Amino acid sequence: xxxxxxxxxxxxxxxxxxxxxxxxxxxxxxxxxxxxxxxxxxxxxxxxxxxxxxxxxxxxxxxxxxxxxxxxxxxxxxxxxxxxxxxxxxxxxxxxxxxxxxxxxxxxxxxxxxxxxxxxxxxxxxxxxxxxxxxxxxxxxxxxxxxxxxxxxxxxxxxxxxxxxxxxxxxxxxxxxxxxxxxxxxxxxxxxxxxxxxxxxxxxxxxxxxxxxxxxxxxxxxx
Amino acid sequence: xxxxxxxxxxxxxxxxxxxxxxxxxxxxxxxxxxxxxxxxxxxxxxxxxxxxxxxxxxxxxxxxxxxxxxxxxxxxxxxxxxxxxxxxxxxxxxxxxxxxxxxxxxxxxxxxxxxxxxxxxxxxxxxxxxxxxxxxxxxxxxxxxxxxxxxxxxxxxxxxxxxxxxxxxxxxxxxxxxxxxxxxxxxxxxxxxxxxxxxxxxxxxxxxxxxxxxxxxxxx
Numbered sequence: 001x002x003x004x005x006x007x008x009x010x011x012x013x014x015x016x017x018x019x020x021x022x023x024x025x026x027x028x029x030x031x032x033x034x035x036x037x038x039x040x041x042x043x044x045x046x047x048x049x050x051x052x053x054x055x056x057x058x059x060x061x062x063x064x065x066x067x068x069x070x071x072x073x074x075x076x077x078x079x080x081x082x083x084x085x086x087x088x089x090x091x092x093x094x095x096x097x098x099x100x101x102x103x104x105x106x107x108x109x110x111x112x113x114x115x116x117x118x119x120x121x122x123x124x125x126x127x128x129x130x131x132x133x134x135x136x137x138x139x140x141x142x143x144x145x146x147x148x149x150x151x152x153x154x155x156x157x158x159x160x161x162x163x164x165x166x167x168x169x170x171x172x173x174x175x176x177x178x179x180x181x182x183x184x185x186x187x188x189x190x191x192x193x194x195x196x197x198x199x200x201x202x203x204x205x206x207x208x209x210x211x212x213x214x215x216x217x218x219x220x221x222x223x
Numbered sequence: 224x225x226x227x228x229x230x231x232x233x234x235x236x237x238x239x240x241x242x243x244x245x246x247x248x249x250x251x252x253x254x255x256x257x258x259x260x261x262x263x264x265x266x267x268x269x270x271x272x273x274x275x276x277x278x279x280x281x282x283x284x285x286x287x288x289x290x291x292x293x294x295x296x297x298x299x300x301x302x303x304x305x306x307x308x309x310x311x312x313x314x315x316x317x318x319x320x321x322x323x324x325x326x327x328x329x330x331x332x333x334x335x336x337x338x339x340x341x342x343x344x345x346x347x348x349x350x351x352x353x354x355x356x357x358x359x360x361x362x363x364x365x366x367x368x369x370x371x372x373x374x375x376x377x378x379x380x381x382x383x384x385x386x387x388x389x390x391x392x393x394x395x396x397x398x399x400x401x402x403x404x405x406x407x408x409x410x411x412x413x414x415x416x417x418x419x420x421x422x423x424x425x426x427x428x429x430x431x432x433x434x435x436x437x438x439x440x441x442x443x
Contacts, residue, residue, distance in 0.1 A: 059240065074383070074416060075397070077399045080403050081409075164298040178302045194302030201294050
């Protein structure tokens with residue numbers, strides 16, 4: 001398996017980490033794109049979910065179904081469609097496309113988290129003279145934190161994974177090694193890129209699973 | 224990048240007309256990729272889940288392993304498989320199969336665990352062996368949950384299969400990619416993307432129908 005050795009040599013070569021084409025710069029771009037996409041998705045999804053969940057609105061189920069239907073959208077196609085609009089082959093297309101796919105897990109989890117807060121608890125808070133806003137802030141949101149964190153974890157890991165495709169629409173990121181490798185027929189660079197991206201996704205998953213565990217009280221663990 | 228002088232419509236009837244054969248063959252390849260990957264996924268997930276079911280540690284290990292596979296980005300997986308299996312349908316199918324495993328394993332396990340203890344006891348009381356109980360009692364009762372997993376895996380893979388184009392076998396991904404390389408020819412890109420969405424919708428409906436056929440007792 002000389003390929004494995006070659007990939008290890010590639011990954012160990014400091015020259016591959018420096019400069020604008022280097023691992024470090026591309027990693028930074030990868031994380032920037034991810035951060036921007038998840039940030040935008042949070043701004044859209046969380047207030048919507050909190051409002052729907054707090055109101056226990058019947059529209060909520062519909063919104064969640066619609067969000068989940070995006071599963072049927074091919075990310076690759078959507079990114080390329082966006083790149084062929086006036087957004088062009090830039091990070092903007094990547095961010096817009098990835099944000100779209102970051103919304104469903106955030107929205108679904110936050111909505112379900114708020115909706116499923118025990119009605120007796122809400123009732124008790126109301127009985128103590130709390131206003132709707134107070135109940136939301138002091139009771140519902142804290143109880144929904146574990147599920148909101150679960151949604152954030154799913155969404156971040158998914159966007160980190162999918163951001164790999166942004167290399168194909170002129171956005172940057174670690175996917176560029178894979179894209180260039182395939183383009184040049186350079187199996188070593190392709191596989192090295194694959195290793196980097198897989199490692200990043202797994203690291204993010206482990207880290208965020210830890211965060212999720214931290215904010216989830218033992219008794220409130222849900223599957 | 225764009226031809227500023229040439230029109231670049233989002234839809235073109237003449238494009239559809241002239242590329243009927245290409246679109247059809249890409250759709251066919253897409254169906255083959257999704258069908259094979261879900262079938263192989265079931266062939267792996269069902270026996271493995273049956274094997275580990277009831278053993279807490281092994282079940283956890285199986286779910287974690289398939290979770291790791293699921294977390295590896297598709298493009299990275301194809302990049303890692305390509306040196307071994309080349310630019311082939313095999314590479315695309317191996318990659319896509321690995322993404323079905325998490326949801327299938329989870330649902331098969333949940334389905335089997337949902338079979339009530341009394342039912343198992345009466346099966347035993349009737350003298351059914353381990354194997355017959357599994358085939359005639361447990362799996363049929365787990366069917367709705369298993370099929371729900373099959374639906375999620377199928378719809379996800381219809382969308383994901385497009386990425387297979389990086390190993391030269393992406394079904395409708397080929398249409399999308401060709402549009403990309405034809406200077407962002409919008410009609411081609413959008414046609415490929417929408418055909419994917421249509422296929423996912425059709426798959427969902429067909430599988431819902433199948434679910435009703437296979438589990439008539441769940442009908443209300």
